[in-house]
Amino acid sequence: MLPDLTLCFKRVGSLCCQAPTIKYGKSPQGKQRFRCTCCGKTHLKDYSYNAYSPDTNPAIVALLKEGVGILGMARLLAISPTTVLNRIRHIAEQIKPPPLAFGKTYEVDELRTFVASKRKGVWLVCAFCRESGQVVRYNVGPRTNKTLRHVITSLQLAAPKTIYTDRLKQYQWLIPKALHNTKRFGTNHIERMHLTLRTHLKRLHRRSIGYSRSVALLSATVKIYFWGTTLSMS
Numbered sequence: 591m592l593p594d595l596t597l598c599f600k601r602v603g604s605l606c607c608q609a610p611t612i613k614y615g616k617s618p619q620g621k622q623r624f625r626c627t628c629c630g631k632t633h634l635k636d637y638s639y640n641a642y643s644p645d646t647n648p649a650i651v652a653l654l655k656e657g658v659g660i661l662g663m664a665r666l667l668a669i670s671p672t673t674v675l676n677r678i679r680h681i682a683e684q685i686k687p688p689p690l691a692f693g694k695t696y697e698v699d700e701l702r703t704f705v706a707s708k709r710k711g712v713w714l715v716c717a718f719c720r721e722s723g724q725v726v727r728y729n730v731g732p733r734t735n736k737t738l739r740h741v742i743t744s745l746q747l748a749a750p751k752t753i754y755t756d757r758l759k760q761y762q763w764l765i766p767k768a769l770h771n772t773k774r775f776g777t778n779h780i781e782r783m784h785l786t787l788r789t790h791l792k793r794l795h796r797r798s799i800g801y802s803r804s805v806a807l808l809s810a811t812v813k814i815y816f817w818g819t820t821l822s823m824s
Contacts (some may be wrong), residue, residue, distance in 0.1 A: 607631070641669040641677075650677050651818045654811065657790045659800055675807065682810035685817050688726055690748035695720045697754045697780040698741060698761070700733060701787065703794050704801040705808060712805060714794075714812060717741050718780035725783065725816045730809045735760050791815060 609628030617623050617634060625632045633642075640646060646667060653663050664671040701714040715738055717727040727744045731737035742764045745753060753769050754776035755761040761770065792800040793811065802808035 641673045682813045699780045701784045
């Protein structure tokens with residue numbers, strides 16, 4: 591049987607197969623099924639439920655970056671809100687943080703938000719690289735040494751030129767004096783980035799009922815916003 595022109599979009603490991611497919615019978619609903627000539631996985635060309643479409647994950651990434659909420663994504667994509675939540679977690683698991691370049695200048699700052707209740711505050715700690723203009727590391731948790739250390743330790747492995755922070759006492763104990771700088775306006779770039787982050791993501795607004803229901807979902811959302819691309823596949 592000759593291969594069909596469609597390509598396999600099933601995920602094999604961390605990558606999509608993208609191999610040619612051949613016709614492989616029909617589904618119980620009478621729709622044509624295809625089988626990959628490489629990985630052997632099967633799929634339909636046209637799905638009745640949009641969640642199975644290869645365009646769903648890229649659409650979720652694009653909508654999340656534009657600040658659309660979970661229910662809004664579900665309405666626009668005609669899929670279940672539970673499916674949207676599961677896809678966000680799945681997409682985030684596939685994303686790896688960018689590599690750290692040696693000898694760069696970084697800014698570290700914290701952003702306060704809520705999880706599960708307005709009485710349960712958590713902190714988003716981010717490290718911003720001045721040269722690349724990108725957030726290179728982040729962590730979500732209480733405002734403690736453990737949460738901060740996760741970010742600071744990663745930066746120190748890259749032999750940074752300088753790490754700018756505010757005057758929070760914990761930084762004095764975690765960052766060597768030779769690298770640490772708390773001068774005025776030293777964290778302007780990351781503070782402006784945090785303002786953009788609050789503007790784009792409803793769950794980070796200061797006065798909002800759209801806060802995250804779990805730390806895991808908050809972390810996954812931020813990870814996709816920082817490092818996700820619209821090329822993510824199902």
